[in-house]
Amino acid sequence: MDEGVQVTPVEPGLRYEVFHTDCLARDVVDHVTSRWGVWVLISLRTNALRFYELRESIHGISEKMLSQTLRVLVQDGLVWREVEPTTPPQVTYGLTDFGREIGEPLRELFDRITTRLPQEYKPVS
Amino acid sequence: MDEGVQVTPVEPGLRYEVFHTDCLARDVVDHVTSRWGVWVLISLRTNALRFYELRESIHGISEKMLSQTLRVLVQDGLVWREVEPTTPPQVTYGLTDFGREIGEPLRELFDRITTRLPQEYKPVS
DNA sequence: CAGGATCCTATCCGATACTG
């Protein structure tokens, strides 16, 4: 069981040790599930958004973290970035195929949590 | 569109502003997608595990973070905890219904990422 | 508008030591 839990076989002989620290997939998972990555991906699920639209959609995010998060997601191939070199410049972000593929279960996760929780607020501390 | 993005209506008149900082659901999402929360939930998806089994399943986790993560997940109602008051004591952790409900899309997310990525390792900087 | 650069603080988290 030790094996079954931490190893996902990809091909016979090839093993994907996602629970290992030096695994690429683990990095991507970490990025996707990062504090702000989740919300960026969910925000972009329906349509592409401008930078400031994202900032306003995601309550509490700072410009620094937004651009930082976006940069990582673009690097991972989850989000595309398009620059319109006008003045003022317009930059639009949207989900790639990979991003949409990832966003779906994320959205599902998100939905299951919200429908499950009552709308009461309690101090979590 | 501004509205549509950040508000998920639950009932007519009732709104669930998950993108807001003071939202309970947001806290749960944060816990689920926390650095170690993901791996704990995925590890427990098939069967319950003892503390040390979890520690050995999840490569790189410290005892401190494991117990801390577990405590939060138990509080959120995603994980149950059972103590067998023997010597030495045995503590077992498993997924509640809610936890299993959440673990599914998490598992899906995880699968889609691993199957998408080639088994090459690259330095992520 | 879309960010980069800087500074500074809160927290995360690992290491170590100790307990029932």
Add this chain to the structure above:
DNA sequence: CAGTATCGGATAGGATCCTG
């Protein structure tokens, strides 16, 4: 075995200022 307590370094992340 299954933790808690404490310490200290690393990192995340907010605030502010600046630029094309």
